Amino acid sequence: MKKILLSIGILLNLNLYSQTETLIAYDYIETFDWNGAWFIPASTTGYYSNLSVTPTNSAVLYGGGNNQYEFDWYSLPNLQVDPSKDHIFKMRLAAQKITNFMGTSSGLDQQDYIVVQLSTDGGNNYTDEIQITGKTDAIWNYNLNGVAFKVADGFMTTFSPTQGGDRTTTGDGYSVIELYIPQGETDIAIDIFARANRLGEDWWMDNFELIEITDNGLPVELSSFEGTIQPQSNHIKWITQSEYNSDYFVLEKSPNGVDWKEISTISSAGNSTSEINYSYDDFDLYPLSYYRLKQVDIDGQYEMFGPIAITREELLKIVKYTNLLGQEINPSTAKGILIEVYEDGSIRKIFQP
Secondary structure, eight states: OOOOOEEOOOOOBOOSSSEEEEEEEEEOSSSBSSOOEESSOOTTEEEESSSOSSSSOEEEEEOOSSSSOEEEEEEEEEEEOOTTSEEEEEEEEEEEOTTOTTSOOOOBOTTOEEEEEEESSSSSOOEEEEEEEOOSSEEBOSOSSOEEEEEOOSSOEEEOOSSSEEOTTTSOSOOEEEEEEOTTOSEEEEEEEEEEOSTTOEEEEEEEEEEEEEEOOOSOEEEEEEEEEOSSSEEEEEEEEEBSSEEEEEEEEESSSSSOEEEEEEEOOSSBSSOEEEEEEEOSOOSEEEEEEEEEETTSOEEEEEEEEEEOGGGOOEEEEEOTTSOBOOTTTOOEEEEEEETTSOEEEEEEO
C-alpha cells in the first residue's frame, strides 16, 4: 500500500492586514444558523454546561468506562459557498475529565482523538484533514495558547501534546482548530469524528464557525506560489504579474504548519508591470514541509501568501497498520478502513476494498 506522493502548488492570499473575514455560518450550540448535531447519536454524547466558550453548553463525547471506544460524528450540514473566495473553518476544543464520576483519574491518551473531516461535494464524500489526539492522560481547557492550523489538502495532519498532564498553558493543548479551505469550492460540509473509552476522557467542542475571506488587494499581484519535488531538493517558485514599491520576499518553512522559521530572503524587483519569476531550492528535507511567503513593501507593510505543503514519500516509513480501534492488523488480508502509522507518529486513514 503506497502513500500518494504530494506536491501542492496553492496560491493562498493570507494577507495579514488587508483581508476581510466575514462570518457566514455558525453553531454556538445555544444559537446557530449552521445546525450541527451528533450523528448517531451515541449514548455517551450530549450537550453539557460544565465548560463552554459561549455560555452555557458544549457538545461532548465521553468514554463509557467499559474498555470499548465510544465514538460519534458531530455533523455540520452542507453549505453552498462563493467559489471565488477562500474560507476558514474554526472550532474550539477542550480535553477534560469532568465525567470522572467513578473516582478514577483519567485524561486523554494518544488513542483518543477528534478528526476534522471535510466534504466539498455536498456531503457525499469526506477527507480527513486535522487530527487532535491526547497523550498519557493529557487535559486542557478552552484556552487560546494551542492553535492547530492547516490548509485543506486531502491528507490528515496530526497534532498531539508532547507529554501528558495539564497542557492548558504549554501551547500543545490544542484548543483553537482552524482549517483553511482554498477558493474553488461551491459546497462545504464538516464532520468532527470523536472517540474515547475510559471514564474521565472527554472531548468538549464549542463555537463552530465558517468564515469567508475577502482579499482587499496589495501592491504585488502574485499569480502563483508552488512547490515541486526535485531529486535533492524541494523547489519553491512564485510568479508576480506586477509589483509596486516592493522591497523583498521572505520564505518561511515549518514541519507542522504551526512553528515557522525564515529560510531565505530574496530581493524583489521593486516596480514592474511584467511577469517576474522567483525561486528557491530547499535542500533540508523533511517528510512533510510547509512553506509560506512574506512580501514586504518599502514602507514596511507586508502580505502573506500560503502555506503550501510538500510530502516526500521516500522519507516516510510505515511502521504498522491498525484498525479504527487501534489494534494492529495485517494489511494484506484486512478489508475496509485501515490506519497507516508512520515512524514520525503521523497517521493516515485509507480504504481497502
